[in-house]
Amino acid sequence: MTTGEKRVRQRMGLALGMLGVLAIGSLGGAQTAATYGLKPGKPYDGTKLKFLICCLGAGQFAQLSKMTGEGSEFQKLTGITAQWENTPYEGLQQKILIEATTGSTYDVVAWVDSWGEAFKSQMLPLNDRIKADKINMKDYPSSYITASSDSAGNIVGMPLRGHPLVMFYRKDIFKELKLPVPKTWQDVVKTAQVIQQKKPGITGLSTMYGVTAGQNLFSWTSMLWGNGGDILDKGNHPVFNNAKGVQATQTYIDMLRKDKITNPAATTFGEPESSTELLQGRAAMWVGWWWYWARFSDPKAVSKDVLNNVGFAPAPGWAGGSTQNYALIWPIGIFKNSKKADAGWEFIKYVTNTEIQKRVAANRSIPAEADNTIVTFSGMNDAKVNAANGGIPKVGAQALRTARTLPQVKTWAEIQSVLEIGINQMATGAAVKSTLDRMARDVDAIQKRAGYYK
Amino acid sequence: MDIPQTSADPVTEKSVLLPAQKPWKPQSASLRWVMLAPALVVIGATILYPLASSFVTSFRDWRLINSPTPGPFVGFDNYARAFTDANFLNSLKVSGIYMFISVVLTLLIGLGIALLLSKPTKLNTFARTLLIFPFAVAPVLKGYSWKFMLNPEYGVYAKMIGDVFDPLKGYVWLGHEFSALVAIAMSEVWGWAPLFALMFIGALGSISPEINEAAKVDGATNFHIFRKITLPLLAPVIYIVALLKVISAFKMFDQVAVMTGGGPGDSTQTLYFHVFQTAFRNLDMGYASALSYILVALMGVIATFYVRTLMKGD
Amino acid sequence: MQSSVNRSSSPRGLSPLARKRLGQGVDIIATLVVIFFVMFPLVWMILAAFKNEIDVYSSRLFFQPTLDNFRAVFASPTLLGSHTWISVLVSFLTVAITIPLGAAASYVLSRHRFKGRDSLFLLILITQFVPAVVVAIPFFNLFRTLGLIDTPIALVIVYLSFTLPYAIWMLRGFFDSLPVEVEEAAFIDGCNELQTLRYVTLPLVMPGLIVAGVFAFISAWNEYFFALILTKSDSLTLPIAIQTISGPRGPVWEQVSAAGIIVMVPILVMSLFIRKYFVEGITVGAVK
Incomplete structure (x- = not known):
């Protein structure tokens, strides 16, 4: 032009x-x-x-x-x-x-x-x-x-x-590479790897692992729920460190550390930085709240190749598990x-x-x-x-x-702080299982102090 | 050099507490208290009152999400909790490491600047005038400007470092435990080191060139001169300056809030930041008061050193 | 000192003149490095304030300057103008209370001899070591019950907790440095103590009052911790208001920088004004 x-x-x-x-x-x-x-x-x-x-x-x-x-x-x-x-x-x-x-x-x-x-x-x-x-x-x-x-x-x-949590993706890239839109997080990883192979300079998935008001919990919660895990059980005890929780978390952390399908700087990203990756054409997929759709079609905010090329799909579910929609x-x-x-x-x-x-x-x-x-x-x-x-x-x-929201507990501010810090620590190299266990102990102490149980 | 000469300068003055002075005759005892009272009332109300109030609260259970008024007394529970609280112990560690990093960096860079600018050329005199600027910048802005410059995508410092040293290209300075702490320290050192340099230059000015020349004639190397003449002369200044930096590092809060929010993980949660979080995010007033009293105790140790130095005057 | 370092490190076999020249060159480069370290973050921020968004993210050196960022921060929703006014108000009120009270107290602590004087002075000095969090928690709860949260007066009250002891300490140094003889002469000429203070001592100590006032102003103006806790919306001071400048992509750097200039420039001018006293002021006051 x-x-x-x-x-x-x-x-x-x-x-x-x-x-x-x-x-x-x-x-x-x-x-x-x-x-x-x-x-x-x-x-x-x-x-x-x-x-x-x-x-x-x-x-x-x-x-x-x-x-x-x-x-x-x-x-x-x-x-x-x-x-x-x-x-x-x-x-x-x-x-x-x-x-x-x-x-x-x-x-x-x-x-x-x-x-x-x-x-x-x-x-x-x-x-x-x-x-x-x-x-x-x-x-x-x-x-x-x-x-x-x-x-x-x-x-x-x-x-x-x-x-609702949805997945945004670059229609043009998916079309060019003839890729189907992934329906599970496992497919997201595979698809992202293919994209990175064929489109150097573009990361497969943009993510956020930074400590910013709980934003690094969004994708994690979606994966946790998809795998049949949960953050708290009905009695408000922490259960995110059970086998399903560990598995979901491992997948979440591996995307960054093992599969490398995301910008290594994501360890400091919150939602703004993370969505900007897609906005500026540096990433092919992003999972986030649906309101970003309008932003991705703002000609002043997005780069030229991205404009009108962002598609959306429901947030991914879990291979062999379910899709628990998250709102x-x-x-x-x-x-x-x-x-x-x-x-x-x-x-x-x-x-x-x-x-x-x-x-x-x-x-x-x-x-x-x-x-x-x-x-x-x-x-x-x-x-x-x-x-x-x-x-x-x-x-x-x-x-x-059929969507769910996060649990309603008066201790959420404290719990969120434990969770987002723990996730950030794992993203920067802490071992998943032991970190989750420690986080669960911290959350357990918070719940006890607040009188949820003895 | 512009090193000020009034007697409150603890660096040069023998003692700030008992200055040699002639007795002043026209002293009206009533006027004395009339003039002292307003200041004492304000100090009492703004410092002694909160100190006492915090002390009482530190023995109570008071979580604002449960009740807007203080709960029951719980003895030493809050203090006991502090010593088993991994997050608090972590913040002790973080503040300790942070103090060390920032003191060492400030002294080294400050000394470096002082040596570089010690010759009284025109350019140097001009450069010395600039030295006070960074310190006057609001800590929030220091945090913002360094966060901006260290951004791995478009930060100008991050780019420069990446260009000079390729493995660091795209390095996420605020995303790794140690480098995040160093980055925070640098935003602070940028303000302090030039100021310390001014103090060092003042002290260096008192070394006569003849001593150096004489030493050179005796065959001393430059390093030798630095170690045997310059450093001992600077030692008292270095000591007081290091103390000042320890105190300021102990209080680190602003840049943590602006640059990292305590992250990555909890690796930059300094003591102040942790107590702030406990009080004003978790709204746990009783526990936060106990933690802040532990800070009072720690600060007391540092204060003792500082006051003793001032009293001795060397 | 510096010259000797350079002389010995310069290659042998050069003429003395060439050696000297080389040494000077090294000196100049060293000074330029220092100037870069000290000034670059400031300069970079000032440049960013005049850049368009696209230039900010490309860290270009040459760009088409714009005043849009200043317009943006003074418009809705940031409304920097009202926050600037709050900052000015709070800082001036703090100074207006600190300096008269501090001058009166430090005069007495300098000129009068009475039992407990040095202990009192030591006590005032020690209050500067009280961590801010200890002060913040009770005041937060007190202002909560009094409905003073988010008022300029709440900020002024807590700011006095550090400006006043600091001013007393600093001003006593100034009083101590004045020769007592002038005042004694006035006294002998028939002035009473108050008159002596009014017509002789105060004019002499005026530079000290100004310096202490500027320091109090700077510390109130730049203050962040208490303002973060005690303000909500109407009384946001500049350092807090800057944090509201965030868009969907996080902090809007070019606008943050424009606001930063508003915060920075008055303080830089003031510090230049009192630069002779700067080092000393910090030595005394950096405690808080």
């Missing part, structure tokens, strides 16, 4: 983007509060909500924050403005825990499911509100609801952003300490509303803010949403029907 052509394209993109904004604007004008189940008559006019969240770089959050801030449609309908607090992801878990115990800076918070158990007692139960507003909870994957409820069965968060959900809830709970609920209703979520997921006018993420089944099966996102939402919906 010549630079002239590029410029024309950029301008066209800009013009289209402006059109998109205009379209949303005019669409918004036609809506009333009732469209989204909001209270009419602006009873909370002038309320300013503080929303504890991270990652405004994520397209869905970028769009929603604009749609609920100063001068937005949401503000026009309700008189409420929401200030989205852009905490770095690495610090968010700690910040939420501290906020839950120290109270009153924030009204609304969204969190990653596994963090929740430690502070659910500080979150406002939403059941009555859900009932009063007749929200259809059956439209959500059941694992999303379980993860958003406390042990007494109160729902303390509404699903805001959720992902992650961000529930959004209200702190008990908040004095603006009612306004907070209006905000939550708006951002989790299926129509709003569909609008966000289908909007590709600004490539950097495009995001295929959507949490309801009706949204995932929506024609427009699927047309805008290459059909990935439908595939995700299938996976989510």
Whole structure:
């Protein structure tokens, strides 16, 4: 492409983007509060909500924050403005825990499911509100609801952003080498080796083994579950060091150390660095959350050969084992300490509303803010949403029907720290079996101290 | 050289605690306490209060995820736990190794710079002015800049090293236990070594060229001169400077948080970082207080050395 | 010292003049190496702040400079402007409390003779060895109950725990270094102690106050540990705010560098200003 052509394209993109904004604007004008189940008559006019969240770089959050801030449609309908607090992801878990115990800076918070158990007692139960507003909870994957409820069965968060784990791969490379898309982790290894042989300069699979807020657990958990293992048993005892756990972990570590199908620098990688490998055309496969699909089709973010060449498939299962789909959900809830709970609920209703979520997921006018993420089944099966996102939402919906999330224990922050450090140690050379045993002992001590068992 | 000459300089002063001084006549006892009181109140409130409070908490069971208020007293349980806690013992080891690495590197590089810049040429005088800059840079930025430069994909230092020494091409500096610790140390040494160099240059300035010339006439080699004349003269400065570095290394936190987050594994979890994690990530206030009191004890040992040096004044 | 090293290591058989030249050349190269070591990380960061993303990741030396990164960090979501204001506020408040209190106390500790004076001074000195974590835990819990988390005042309070003892120690050195005779003359001329202090001693010790003030400012401005614990959103200081500059690919280096310049430049200018006292200041103050 010549630079002239590029410029024309950029301008066209800009013009289209402006059109998109205009379209949303005019669409918004036609809506009333009732469209989204909001209270009419602006009873909370002038309320300013503080929303504890991270990652405004994520397209869905970028769009929603604009749609609920100063001068937005949401503000026009309700008189409420929401200030989205852009905490770095690495610090968010700690910040939420501290906020839950120290109270009153924030009204609304969204969190990653596994963090929740430690502070659910500080979150406002939403059941009555859900009932009063007749929200259809059956439209959500059941694992999303379980993860958003406390042990007494109160729902303390509404699903805001959720992902199944999927595999992304370079369609062009797979086509050129006539490779089938691997269905098991064992096939992933073999496929990656073939690719590395025939395509020097490209690593087969991009991975992340670094210590960054538990991100090195994603693939590990998928492999562990696929092999029939688990992190904790029903009594919350650690069981990840049993024979199946050792086998799954060995495979996970071997990909880096023995099979060498991944960048050796992955020992320091988190999700950003790891996804960049695929983004920049340095890797042929990557297993991660489905929302990256939109990023892989952003012409400004990806290199030329990668653009429009990224395919997706369900996350790999285990040879001779099963495919246990793995999901992650961000529930959004209200702190008990908040004095603006009612306004907070209006905000939550708006951002989790299926129509709003569909609008966000289908909007590709600004490539950097495009995001295929959507949490309801009706949204995932929506024609427009699927047309805008290459059909990935439908595939995700299938996976989510049987997906699991991480365990709900209040000690997760500590357990996660033991796990991610242990995995990182094995990735940098520690023996698998003995390290897992040591990790299990540490987790066991944590669980005992927390009173899960004697 | 710009070595300052006020009497608080423990390097040159005989004793900072009891300066020779004439009695000062107009002393009003009431004014004395009026002027002292605000500072003492602030120091009491900002240091003595937390010290006492932490001490009490260190004997209690208090996990914020269980309760927002302190739990029951548990005697010495928290202290006992520390000595069987592999993670804490690891952080002791990490901090020990880190101290050693950073003290040695700072002294060597600082001494090197001092010797290179000791001649008072115009260029050297200019270079000396630059020496204070790295130290003033915020530790967070030191961490960021070194992390950036050591990135195996696009880091400029990583590239330079890889170009000079091929086996290190693409080496993941922050991904290996020892090199990660050295990288953190280097981000700190970059700030400290030039400053120490200034102090060494000040001390070197007091060696008269005649001594060196005389020694040369007597047939002494340069190494000999360095060992017999330069080093002994620098020894007191080296001692105090090493102590300072030990103290600062003991407190290493910022760059660990920015550059490695304690990794790879737990190989860069320094004492401060570990206690921070215990208190503000695991929210275990009782245990964290006990750990921080162990730090107080360790720091006490270092402080004794430092204060004694200042009192003796040599 | 250096010259003799070079002289003996230069090859024999050269004329004295050539030898001298060679020695000078080696000296210059050595100095340039030092300048590189000291300045390169700074220069590299400053360059990165003016680079486009693509140049940052290619570590190119020549590039088309841009101000986009500065625009980006002052815009949403980083909003560096408000964080700069918090940092300025916290640092100035810290200095504004530290220096008057520290000056008063150190004056007394320098000029007055009373029982327990040296023990008191020693005690103040020792407080600088108290590890920051010990201070952080109780204050975190206290501010939690008082609702002071995420306020500038919380930061100022904990910052005093290290700036004040440090300022007292430093300022006493300055008071000690003043000749007592001038003050005695004023006293004999009929000034009382307070007047003497006001019209004679304080003007004389002014450079010391400035130096101590700058040191207190720098340590509050650069502080990271307490700010990490005690701030959430409204009171993020610059060192913490820099960490929020991360995109889907981790830290956005070019923007981090632009913010870094905002953090760095005022401090570099100040340290240049007080550079005569820098070494001494650190020797005294590096304890904390």
